[in-house]
Amino acid sequence: AAMQAHPLVAEVQAGGCMVLRNVCCGTGAAGFARNQRAADAGAIEAAVAAMRAHPQVARVQQQGCAALVNVCSGMDGAGLARKQ
Numbered sequence: 001a002a003m004q005a006h007p008l009v010a011e012v013q014a015g016g017c018m019v020l021r022n023v024c025c026g027t028g029a030a031g032f033a034r035n036q037r038a039a040d041a042g043a044i045e046a047a048v049a050a051m052r053a054h055p056q057v058a059r060v061q062q063q064g065c066a067a068l069v070n071v072c073s074g075m076d077g078a079g080l081a082r083k084q
Contacts, residue, residue, distance in 0.1 A: 017063035
């Protein structure tokens with residue numbers, strides 16, 4: 001919600017991406033389930049929007065990439081779909 005409410009505030013976007021990265025950290029069934037719930041809730045779109053809105057802000061780019069790596073992890077069918 002904060003990322004949507006403050007799209008032009010780079011620190012909010014970086015912090016939101018960091019939270020997504022941390023929430024989606026981990027492997028195994030529980031970790032992949034968290035990743036899927038995050039993806040279903042719009043985490044991928046939120047991270048990409050943050051990165052597009054702040055292309056020159058290194059922290060947003062770093063945290064956004066880390067969030068995407070974690071959200072899209074997994075080699076099961078759902079994990080492969082998240083990578084699309």
